[in-house]
Amino acid sequence: MKNKKKLRDIPSRHILYVVVVLCAVMIGATWVLGNTNPVTNTIARAVIPMQTGLNELGSSLADQIERVRTLWGAQEENALLKEENAVLRSENSRLLEQSYELERLRDLLGLKDEYSQYTMTAARVIQKDSGNWYHSFLIDKGTADGLQVGCNVLAGGAEGGLVGIVTSVGENYARVRAIIDDTSRVGGMLLSDETGTSCVVSGDLELMNEEECLRLNYIDKDVEVEDGMRILTSNLSSDYLPGILIGYARDVAVDSSNLQQAGYLTPAVQFDSLREVVVILDLKVKEETDGE
Amino acid sequence: MKGILSRAVVTGILILAAFLLQNNIFAALPIIRTTPNLLLLVTVTFGLLHGKLTGLAVGFFAGLLMDMFGGTLLGQYALILSVLGYASGFFTPYFFLEYVTLPMGVCAGCELIYGFYVYVIGFLLRGRLNLPYYFRTIMPQETIYTVVLLVVVYRFLMFVNRKLEEAAKRRSAEKFD
Numbered sequence: 001m002k003n004k005k006k007l008r009d010i011p012s013r014h015i016l017y018v019v020v021v022l023c024a025v026m027i028g029a030t031w032v033l034g035n036t037n038p039v040t041n042t043i044a045r046a047v048i049p050m051q052t053g054l055n056e057l058g059s060s061l062a063d064q065i066e067r068v069r070t071l072w073g074a075q076e077e078n079a080l081l082k083e084e085n086a087v088l089r090s091e092n093s094r095l096l097e098q099s100y101e102l103e104r105l106r107d108l109l110g111l112k113d114e115y116s117q118y119t120m121t122a123a124r125v126i127q128k129d130s131g132n133w134y135h136s137f138l139i140d141k142g143t144a145d146g147l148q149v150g151c152n153v154l155a156g157g158a159e160g161g162l163v164g165i166v167t168s169v170g171e172n173y174a175r176v177r178a179i180i181d182d183t184s185r186v187g188g189m190l191l192s193d194e195t196g197t198s199c200v201v202s203g204d205l206e207l208m209n210e211e212e213c214l215r216l217n218y219i220d221k222d223v224e225v226e227d228g229m230r231i232l233t234s235n236l237s238s239d240y241l242p243g244i245l246i247g248y249a250r251d252v253a254v255d256s257s258n259l260q261q262a263g264y265l266t267p268a269v270q271f272d273s274l275r276e277v278v279v280i281l282d283l284k285v286k287e288e289t290d291g292e
Numbered sequence: 293m294k295g296i297l298s299r300a301v302v303t304g305i306l307i308l309a310a311f312l313l314q315n316n317i318f319a320a321l322p323i324i325r326t327t328p329n330l331l332l333l334v335t336v337t338f339g340l341l342h343g344k345l346t347g348l349a350v351g352f353f354a355g356l357l358m359d360m361f362g363g364t365l366l367g368q369y370a371l372i373l374s375v376l377g378y379a380s381g382f383f384t385p386y387f388f389l390e391y392v393t394l395p396m397g398v399c400a401g402c403e404l405i406y407g408f409y410v411y412v413i414g415f416l417l418r419g420r421l422n423l424p425y426y427f428r429t430i431m432p433q434e435t436i437y438t439v440v441l442l443v444v445v446y447r448f449l450m451f452v453n454r455k456l457e458e459a460a461k462r463r464s465a466e467k468f469d
Contacts, residue, residue: 012344012378019352019374026359026367040360047308047361054312058320128319129362132326132430133410138361167364175361182415205415206425 034149034168044170051126052140059275102191118241118280121145122156125274126173135181135203136164139277142172152241152280161245161268162186162233163277174279179246180208180271187237188216188246190223191230197223198234201246201265211264216249219261225252231265241284303338307354310334315362326430328437331358332406333445335377336399344381351377372409376402389453392446399442400435407431 070077123139141147151166153176164178179186184203189196199219207213219225229249233240245268252263314330331354339347355370363369380398387394411426 012348012381015345016348016375016378019348020371023352023355023367023371023374026370027365030366037366040366043360050308050312051316054316055320058317061317062320127315127361128327129315132434133414134362136362173361182420183418205420205430206422209429 041170044173048126048138048140048173051138052124055124055126118282120154120278120280121147122276122278123174124276133182133205135178135184135205135208135271136167137176137178137274138173139176139279140173141279142170142174144171146281147174147279148283150239150283152239152244152284154244154278154280155269155274156276156278161247162240163269163271163274165239166279176277178271179203180214180267186240186246187234188231189234189236190219190225190249191232192223192225196234198236199231201231207264213250213264213266214247216252216263216265217255217260219252219263221254221258221260223261225249225261225263227251237284239284241280241282303350304353307331307334307350307357311354311357311361326433326437328441329403329406329434330438330441331355332373332376332402333399333438333442335373336380336395336402337442337445339377339380340383340387340395340398342381343384344378347377347379347381348374349377351375368413372406376406389446389450392443395442395446396439400439403435403438404431407434 121141123141123145125137126140127138129136139153147166147169149166149169151174153163153165155161155163162179164176164181164184166174167177168175177184179201181203182205186201188199188201190199197220200217202215202217204215207215216231227248227250231246231249233242233244233246235242247265247267247269250264250266252261254260255262310330310333314327318327318330335347335351335354338350351373352370355368355373356366358369358373359366380402383394383398407426407430411423411431415426416423
């Protein structure tokens, strides 16, 4: 009888140690196995529908606030827009000319319009990341719809472009890491010359918060990069399909190493107002995943 | 035993509600660039109210929920939140609902430790060395939002508490009429 202790007799710090060790074991286990398991999937089945519903509430709330806010500044904005309209009109004629050139260059690079050669599915964003450190979100499609880790995610429409990549997937949800996340690296190329000069686009939390842009590195020193030049995903990238618009180059100059150029990239996608995305079901490295 | 069970269920629902509110309502509003850390708020509150072990348990499950739908590794948020919940339990003897400064202080402290933890495991280890930047911007912003929310929540709790006490008094008064 002496050895039999009740739960409340155990010093609370021992329970703390047990929990800490348990967490450490889980971190170790998911480090090796990845963060998708039957338990998460079961809980997801209950939680994801709630998120979908609540997210609609949140979005409509945001819409209302946005509507009030836009009404406030409408007149001022109208005057600005009129001015902008005049500028745009002249620019439009110039761009029309350039679009022919663009078409020719695209053909040269073997890219197709609208990425139509891939099988795609649309998904809704149902949860932004908890906290302010990471840029990732959940979407309401999962393995049941054919998604898998490594699927590329785009935004459709006029402001279409690369959004990110699926990093973990459950039965009815998937987690997408946005290209503006601090840990994101994307191999890109310049849509400017026939060679398709390569570069690397990397997310940076500090830059994103301060100037809403990404870092653009490792550009060949001899290439001339103008502001507004389009950056696409590269053929050489291991995770991203080639020819997807990432964004536009800005302030590119020779960096401190004096060997390469570096600058900034303004993303093509408006991440703040992202509601729907398009997921490409084709993976870049098909042979490897089939071979498993 | 039944009391513990029903309390656990209510607490579980509260954690889930905080999680959904944080990720689906607050995060969806574009005017709020910084989202308050509601799960940390719930963890610290339970730690203060009910002691170390409750703080530990609430922190663990709240963190686990964050890990499942927001973390890269299962257990990284569970670890920090359970430790913080346990730590806030040390202040339970000094806690009264009427004095909001203590929970404010504890919450701010926990928030800073939490921010530092996320910075170290998520950023420092990848060579992002500009700690002053994160210390100047993201950490204080999140802390301020969370602490302001805490004050609002506590005002509400005090209001409910007062109403309940008044109702109880009235009932006992009626008994002697």
